[in-house]
Amino acid sequence: MKKEYENKSSIFNRKSKEYLDKKEALTSFFLNKEYVPMTQKHIANLLNVPKEERDMLNHILEELELEAIVCVDDSKRYIPFERTNLVKGVYQAKSEKFGFVLLENSDDIYIPANLNLHSMNGDLVIAAITKQNSGTKSKEGKIVKILKRNTTKVVGRFMKSKNFGFVEAIDKKIGDIYIPKKYAANVKNGQIVEIELLKYATESSKAEGRILSIVSSGNTVKSEIEALYKSFGLDKLEVFNDAVQHELNGIPDTVSTQDKIGREDRTNRRVYTIDGDDAKDLDDGVFVEKINDNKYILSVYIADVSHYVKDASALDEEALTRGTSVYIPGTVLPMLPRKLSNGICSLNENVERLSLAIDLQIDGKGNVTDSNIFKTVIKVTKRMTYDKVFKVIENTDEEVNNEYKPYIADILVMKELAILLNNKRREIGSINFDIPDTKVVLDDKGNVIGIEPYNKTIANDIIEEFMLAANMAVAKTFFFLELPFIYRIHEKPDEEKLRDLNEILGNYKKRVTGLSNVQPKVLAKILDEFDSEEEKRVVSTFMLRTLKLAKYSSECDGHFGLAAKYYCHFTSPIRRYPDLFIHRVISEYLASNYMLSEESIQKYTIQANKYAISSSEAEKQATTIERDFDDLYKVIYMQDYINESFTAVISSITSFGMFVKLENTVEGLIPFNNMPDDDYYEFDETKRILVGKRKGRVFKIGEHLTVKLVKCDVKLKEIDFMLE
DSSP: OGGGGGGGTTTTTOTTSOHHHHHHHHHHHHHSTTOOOBOHHHHHHHTTOOGGGHHHHHHHHHHHHHTTSEEEOTTOOEEEGGGSSEEEEEEEEOSSSEEEEEOSSSOOEEEEGGGSTTOOTTOEEEEEEEEEOTTSOOEEEEEEEEEEOOOOEEEEEEEEOSSEEEEEESSTTSOOEEEEGGGOTTOOTTOEEEEEEEEOOOSSSOEEEEEEEEEEOSSSHHHHHHHHHHHTTGGGGSSOOHHHHHHHTTSOSSOOTGGGTTSEEETTSOOEEEEOTTOOOOOEEEEEEEEETTEEEEEEEEEOGGGTSOTTSHHHHHHHHHOBOEEETTEEEOSSOHIIIIIITSOOBTSEEEEEEEEEEEOTTSOEEEEEEEEEEEEBSEEEEHHHHHHHHHTOOHHHHHHTGGGHHHHHHHHHHHHHHHHHHHHHTOOOOOOOEEEEEEOTTSOEEEEEEEOOOHHHHHHHHHHHHHHHHHHHHHHHHTOOOOEEEBOOOOHHHHHHHHHHHGGGTOOOOOGGGOOHHHHHHHHHTOOOHHHHHHHHHHHHHHSOOOEEESSOOOBTTTTBSSOOOOSOTTTBHHHHHHHHHHHHHHHTTSOOOHHHHHHHHHHHHHHHHHHHHHHHHHHHHHHHHHHHHHHHHHGGGTTOEEEEEEEEEETTEEEEEETTSOEEEEEGGGSOTTSOEEEETTTTEEEETTTOOEEETTOEEEEEEEEEETTTTEEEEEEO
């Protein structure tokens, strides 16, 4: 054995070698097929590492463990990671009861809370797979080691005791944190505080921390909003760092003559933006020319953000770190500074802007027959809003018709093409879910004055269909060019989840067929068969839960929900990093006479793999933040309606009660103790129904009920109803 390593025995004595050379040599040492597991002391002795370089050896070993080159067993021996059945990933807590280890190139691993080693959200961990479910790709496991902690500070409510205190984290996935008396001076019971973690939880002890600052009083609605805001670290996203600010100083407020070189001038052509009334980051413009009944030219113009945000710049690094803009009621935490997002990159009316554009030729059946991607300079003709475009289409407002009179004919052609594209998507099996988003209405002081569904109209559909068409065409083009890219993918659902969906559908005498190779058209057809919009919404919600989450990938694996072989996110580079990244690839491809260098291909390949993962995680976090704020505002709003009655629909049934949803999208629980006391109800897990044992009454998903609001817990963001 020793003979095999003689040629490496002096690698740490070569004073002229850099740290990375030593690390590379040690990596080769571990990957040698003759290597046998040994302790750090044995490694140092075998390789003749001088005492003065033992610290460097220790540091390299720690890095190799973090990089999953080696792992350490119970006897403190280093084992090549590839020889184990272990995996490295990031732990994502879903609740106090379970979480997942997220892997780069494989399905996530389900981790029960009792097997997570008290990991916290974002921790880098090593896990062992304990169960592979037959017939599906789902895996279960346990965490065997926490490599690196991600959480160092926590925001929560301080609860005071005589000799100590503890903090209940705002994030309910984090357990209580013990606060010694010496670290809690002058803090009042119930106040919201920020703490620094000093010790992490173990099997025998709680996490321990010290209070850094008081966030809010903890006894007002405003303080609860502040607490949630601070707990997600959103206060840190309000400003951009000095390096970014310095780069912003060099970015112009207007398009220069130099910027226009090599671009097609379309400033004299019609271009329209259609957005919400309060939108300020306008990153897409459109125009449709109808040649004849069998030919349309759709032009989609996207803000050329990559012209201003260069690879590896401070702006780029910050955009990558943020990954996406975060939208919460009353404000936006932007991915890019407002000088870009609301200024030079925003396609504002009647000013010159740089654009990365695509022309799509579409036939009378909705097929894209040709496309061309190019760089251009544009000047938006009219900044339109969804509300006014809808009124024009419906011809319901004379004042709006007068304002939009020069553009009405163009709007009607856009409507015509949008319907054509939608019909084509439905024909190939694209699933149109009918689940309205929540709209939180605030007054000028930030008080919630309304919760209502955000209902989309044909005006929204116009932009949605045009963006989908552009995204599909761009993805298809670059897939066949075989260039590095980030795609938006949506994998097929697991058979196990489809079986669960069939239990729900059984209540409506419907069923998904071909579970082993289900096609999106099957699911789309089921939704189309519902006459009741309410039932369709309920089933849409369950169907959506059945499907996997869409994510970003460097591989073009198709989008199940859209029934699309090729799909990417190209149309929102102001607010999504993957869009910005592929703009950079496209721009260099166009600028280099349609030929990327090998060096660029290698660089973009590495980046695409890395950025797809980080962007998917950023999107998940943004979704969690936005959902939590919506939930908080819903509870705050509903407090004024305690003891009032509502019509609701059963949205879910569990072993502890029924969830019901109101027309305004507010959802709450009817726990069993709020059910009629003249019967005892059992949960049929197979059929997802409740059955009264004495009177036989059955409650099923989608059923309409009259309920009374009895409880709104702002701290827990929970709403309880009782059955009337």
